[in-house]
Amino acid sequence: MNASSSTPDNETEDLQSAFRYDAALADQIEGEWQRRWSEEGTYEAPNPSGPLASQEVDARPKLFVMDMFPYPSGSGLHVGHPLGYIGTDVFARYKRMTGHNVLHTMGYDAFGLPAEEHARQTGEHPRANTENNIANMQRQLDRLGLGHDKRRSIATTDVSYYRWTQWIFLQIFQSWYDVEIDRARPISELEDLLAAGDRSTSDGRPWIEMDPTEKRRELDHWRLAYLGDAPVNWCPALGTVLANEEVTAEARSERGNHPVFRRPMKQWMMRITAYADRLLDDLERLDWTDSIKTMQRNWIGRSEGSQISFATSAGSKIEVFTTRPDTLFGTTAMVLAPEHPLVETLVAETWPENTPQRWTGGAATPREAVENYRREASELTDLERQENQSKTGVHIGAYCSVPVNGLQIPIFVADYVLMGYGTGAVMSVPGQDQRDWDFAKVFEIEIIRTVEPPSAFDGEAYVGDGPAINSDFLDGLYINDAKQAMIDWLEREGHGARTVTYKLRDWLFSRQRYWGEPFPIVYDDTGLALAVPEDQLPVELPELIDWAPRALDEASDPEPPLGRATEWATATYNLGDGDLRYRRELNTMPQWAGSCWYYLRYLDPDNEEQLIDPLVESYWMTDSEGGVGGVDLYVGGVEHAVLHLLYARFWHKVLYDLGHVSGPEPFQRLYNQGYIQAAAYQDKRGVYVDAEDVVESDGNYFYQESPVTRTFGKMGKSLKNSVTPDEMYSAYGADTLRLYEMFMGPLDQDRPWETKSVIGSHRLLQRVWRNLIDESTGAATVIDSPPSDALQRMLHRTIAAVAEAMESLRFNSAIARITELNNELSRRAEPVSRELAETLILMLGPLVPHIAEELWKRIGNTNSIVHTRFPEADPKFLLDELAELPVQINGKLRSRIVVATGSHEEALQEAALSDERIAELLRGKEIRKVIVIPDKLVNIVAS
């Protein structure tokens, strides 16, 4: 790092330029202004009521700008981390200056595995570790000069915060989804409906015949948060169960890449599937990128089709789900997932006569074949199953009949059919489905095409549209009509019905961890869950000594660490029958829980009486322009495209149904910032070397004289390519770092970090400073006379461009325009008009607040620029009287003419044709046509 004045040798020059804008001066200015902002509460945004309200009602329009809050990592920040935070800060500052009441703050998503992993290694309690990390990270962020309302900051680990996380859990626990009115309702209302017979119970028994325990079990059946007995993803290395979303396709944990095993276990589940359609439909009302919307749509995975029953000789019917009921006449086999429950009852004792050898898997009986196949399938990892795309399976010796034509078709088990989707059973139609085609080829199953392929078609299964063939009453119909006709027939004949299925599963909500929110749930002797009363919240985490997960092997079973807090594990509550002892729920909530609602707590951070004051909620969360409402701008990485954003939307919708929030969506506009990448260098052995010490020569890279190869990747320890904000502060100051990060490119794009380029942003600030300040005295050099007409025009064009760029988050363009203006001032090398100087400073304000405040003060102002109006372009300066227009011949630029703006076509044509060069070039040519676009160009077509 070479700050110009930091070497002792140029002290002489330093004395001459004691007020040159360098790292030392920047550091001093930044410290002073950060102190003043903090003392004056400059960034505090008033609420309409409650403790954070200001004296008078704030008439400004509100704007809620938010970053995805970080996990407070122990390793500290590198320059890639704050990119989004700087972006939102610039936008928030710009909006403050255009008269908005801007809420911008920051919190910490502080529960989670890393603190426990760290604790396991060091013995430091997760809370102590977490608090240290938060303090450290806060210090690093403060140094950037982010304009946050500190009063509103929270950490999900604060007891006063997770008390309300627990409260929300109870709301969900005590609700059910009424499909008739399509929203969640309190469970007490269901009780009334069941008692009145307006809803039938899950097994059809009358409510009044149930004993109290049966009634509780019945209600539990309906709850939005319920105990499910599904197979879970048990990760022994992490000592916890994981959600499907936290497990990779290779059956490993997303965090740490440890093996994950399937285990059946009683787990808390959230009925997010009840909201599948609303989560899908409301996407259309959101200002999010199409790619994120598409990812959510794919994740929800809604598909319409029909359920069809196939009768078997054994009596049980096989239900399949298909999106192509129109192809039913082409069904030539039935394929079940290996885990399908009906396999047991359907499997035949002996092979039927004439069973082809290849169907038997070489086994003596169908049962043996199925058992062998199941064993082989279970020994494959998901990855192997995926790589092995050739179809395998065995016949189970039984047949079922195709309802529409009575055809007897063989039943198979095969692992290409997944138990987790649809009904775990597939009607195999090789003519119209490539997977079925592949399967049919292996087992020599008959192929009947039911859609006529185009004559040129030479593929295998044909999935395109076309007229139905070989399909009796469907013949000639195209796919859509054929589907309708078939579904009508199935419904009329009682063989099936129109249905919808989803890929989305219910959300597995418990973790066998210490460092998470305890459930506000206890159990009595029935083993059924009971809510801890709201007025008994929070259920605080016990201070465990032995909190670390046990080292566990593959054969182990899930075991929550809270079970070791023996005193805490039971509790006395009065739940209506007097004080009784209850067993506590020992699982904790997943990290997603705390991030599902933090935006609401920012709004009313000190409320102990209710989740949020409705007045405050509707003030910040309602869109005055009639949009769906919610956070006005939410900025974060694309990695949360499905999980966090789907969970938070789900919780918000539940709160909306129950009347706790005023709108259906939490985040109106979502913006995904890109990532900062950095060059990383590997030597011959492939070992990463310190990027800082690599030198370039003629496009090749060397580390200690030896050639190294360059790649780009995420900044971090493993690639040895981190650059810390602290290094940038000491070389240039925080404003330069902010400016550089914003100048590198559009906010939503990944961009490579280049330390050598940072100097460019520093130079801009130095030149601005020099244009307004005498570097030897520190006094302002501005003069009071107005700027020249030409400068005035340039200034207002700049204002218009900068405002537009700020509005659309194109900060790189805004900076370019400001640079152009400042370059012009440098070129003129004359004292700058105060009017122009003020405008320039205000435009810089959102980007580089410290130096802007300092310049503002030095040219004679006493107020802060934070709430000063952003300059507005005066239209009268935007139009020049004269304009230089290009003149083209046959589309090629040949000359330019200077004409009055607003000149009519004839005048322009004449000016163009009488231009010397043009006349010269046109000599001897025939003018065929002249295109004149006023104020744009003239194009002469000649030959």
Place this chain on the structure above:
RNA sequence: GUCGGAGUGGCGGAAUUGGCAGACGCGCUAGACUAAGGAUCUAGUGCCCGUUAAGGGUGUGGGGGUUCAAGUCCCCCCUCCGACACCA
């Protein structure tokens, strides 16, 4: 494989509705200041031809098309990045 997104100088990137491609910055070249410059300032800088110059040609991943005019619109192809992945 399917679905998204993107390809513009040596590099990061600009370019409203189709209307002067390469703004702005880095780097590079030359010069100024200097004991010195990895500081600062000034000028130049897409590529090719043209001794300088005037000028000309060419140019936004490739190929075709629409148009007076295409980085921008249409068709086909290639490459890279991201997500999902036997979803019936």
